[in-house]
Amino acid sequence: MNCLIAGNREKRSGGAWAWLQERLCLPYSFSEKTDRFLGLPVCIYAIDGITDREIDELEQWENSRKAAGRAMRRRYMRWNRTLRSIRKRMQKEENLNMTGASEDALLFCSWRRGGISAELLLRFYRHCYRENVLVFRAEQLIVLDGRTEGCEETLPAAEEETPALVWVREPEAESLHTAGPEREVLQEIYTTFNYATIVTDRAAAWQEFADMAYEEYGLSVRCAPDSAALTFRNRKTLILDFGMTEKACSGNFPPDSVYMDLYASYDRGDTVAAECGRIPYISLWNALDTLGKDGV
Numbered sequence: 001m002n003c004l005i006a007g008n009r010e011k012r013s014g015g016a017w018a019w020l021q022e023r024l025c026l027p028y029s030f031s032e033k034t035d036r037f038l039g040l041p042v043c044i045y046a047i048d049g050i051t052d053r054e055i056d057e058l059e060q061w062e063n064s065r066k067a068a069g070r071a072m073r074r075r076y077m078r079w080n081r082t083l084r085s086i087r088k089r090m091q092k093e094e095n096l097n098m099t100g101a102s103e104d105a106l107l108f109c110s111w112r113r114g115g116i117s118a119e120l121l122l123r124f125y126r127h128c129y130r131e132n133v134l135v136f137r138a139e140q141l142i143v144l145d146g147r148t149e150g151c152e153e154t155l156p157a158a159e160e161e162t163p164a165l166v167w168v169r170e171p172e173a174e175s176l177h178t179a180g181p182e183r184e185v186l187q188e189i190y191t192t193f194n195y196a197t198i199v200t201d202r203a204a205a206w207q208e209f210a211d212m213a214y215e216e217y218g219l220s221v222r223c224a225p226d227s228a229a230l231t232f233r234n235r236k237t238l239i240l241d242f243g244m245t246e247k248a249c250s251g252n253f254p255p256d257s258v259y260m261d262l263y264a265s266y267d268r269g270d271t272v273a274a275e276c277g278r279i280p281y282i283s284l285w286n287a288l289d290t291l292g293k294d295g296v
Helices: 018-022 052-064 070-092 118-133 180-192 203-217 248-252 268-275 286-295
Strands: 002-008 030-037 040-051 107-108 140-144 194-198 221-224 237-241 256-261 281-283
Touching: 018 070, 030 070, 040 052, 040 070, 040 118, 052 070, 118 180, 118 221, 140 180, 180 203, 194 203, 203 221, 256 286, 281 286
Parallel strands: 002 040, 002 107, 140 194, 140 237, 194 221, 237 256, 256 281
Antiparallel strands: 030 040
């Protein structure tokens, strides 16, 4: 079962009960719906009382480790408690086995990505390959790696309770010699391209894939750290973004490109348009988010 968690597009006006919920840091209310996305079952949790923009602000605050006011801390506590409530619901309904390694499970959250299944990523790519001529005709592949070498995702210490964002891969899956679902996706699609660049600071994690691509297909895979000086061939290009932050090299993407965003980030499309010369933008998150908000 693939699971999607999303906030509201707009925040509803509150009353006395909403004020009390905020003061007591009670979990946000949420609705649940089961649907199918590209043939896969998806369980959608739509959360009331918090918008996607506010969730994104929580992520930025968590990453920056800056001091925050009481309102931000309360929102952080409520969000974590909400995730706990959803987790208990998922366990109760046996949608996910949270006690074992769930490589094929997905918690797709606009605040933090969890273990994204390679199957879902591949189905989305293949759908776009069939339906979008820009993806179909791409000769060059640019991969934006979303992980960093020797840096595990961590959470700030909560003052009152431990954060609930625990739906992530086991530590051994993050070693330098594995690349997670990204590697599985690239192994399935790399033969359709003539040029490939992986923008990453984990070259060692991708070396095995680069060697395999060259030996079996003759594709030379360049692994390069992100930099404003990093340039690319002027070819029809597919940009696969597995990350959550913008890259310094984005201003150098070829004009004849299409940008496929495979992880959630609020208003990423606007950022891509501003920094990348308004190249076409495709988002897995937008597709899932629309499914959830239109269907719940």
